[in-house]
Amino acid sequence: MTTTGTGHREGLRERKKRAMRGQLSDTAARMFLEHGFDAVRVADVAEACGVSEKTAFNYFPRKEALILDRLETTADALRTHLADPALPPVAAMLKILDAELHAVGTSLTATDDPEQALSDYRRFGDLIRTTPALRAYQSDIAERCTEAAAEVLATRSGFDPAEPEPQAAAAALLGLWRVQFRALRTHLRPGHPIEEALTAVTDEVNRAAALIRDGLTTFPAAGDELRDQRAAPGVHP
Template sequence: MVAETLRDRRKRELRRQLSDTATRMFLERGFDAVRVADVARACGVTEKTVFNHFGSKEALLADRWDTQLDALRARLADAAPLDAALEVLGEELDFLVASARRHGWDEVRRFGELVRSTPALVAHHREARDRLTEAVAEHLAARTGVPEADPVPHITAAAVAGLWTVFALSLQRHQAKGATRMAREVRADLARAADALRRGL
């Protein structure tokens, strides 16, 4: 494993500062009421610097999608798509539980409510799920040697990416139960959904 350089560590720390600051401001004022320039000023950097780290205002809040997509691509090299997806979602669930312990479960719930109630963030999440679907379809087409336009990799990828929808709905359904019990229920829902896909696929 390559050791992290000082420059890389500073970039990672700044990225986290920008995301944490933006999240706090969005939760306090609402997503539409906060400009990227406001986040930049609060962090003592330029607006251009923010966009060097995040491709859009939405990505400041929903920055976990790139992490999940990178993790999924890495796992697809060695694991079946369903197993790869379950591993990535399991790690995302662990991240949410850790965040709840760090910031309080109420803040995590407010975060989810902000995403669901903001059209731009809903659209951002849909676009991110589309990218996940495309990544799985490309992998399956390459692995099986079929053309990229073949319908089988695409319908299979859409089914696998559907686990992210199950994940989001399960989080919402069980969020009142507290982080530990919620995590157990979400894992159970994901396992049931994956079993259904294994039988169908």
């Protein structure tokens, strides 16, 4: 048994599943970079990993998810942190982005050749931008994350998810995610220290967050007020 970073005790079966998931994703990324996304089938990735195509699809429901599956965890993180009443919405989003940025930095600095890792990272970004299917999948995930954020914000504040307040707040918060994604592309490049690049990314995200923080700081309170108004006799939505 091992203990994960979240304190969850992980058994042998969970470790094997996580290892296989990582192997499939890493192998897919390498093959897509070498041959192009459209030229590689899921069956090719599965064969390279010594498993069946069915097994690969058990881990990843779509081909695009093979290399963009980590984005799916963003929705889970949004549901967890935005639901925390002790965290204002912007602070919750910054916590999520900081964890993602830390993961990027760790993956780049843990290699024997950080410069090659940086080069591969940029090639990976180029692959996403130049592959319509991957761009569409990334946009779909961003939209789903925005809707998930709107639902959580609506629940904690008393709004309906379709109302403009949670919709606008969710869009603003996910805008910070896009700022970080673009800042990573700008600052993470060969020949520049990784730590300095990550600091620059954090600075850009914080500057963007400052623009929306004041407006969202009172978001839960505004929801409480609306809920009280709706509960008053003779007041109907």
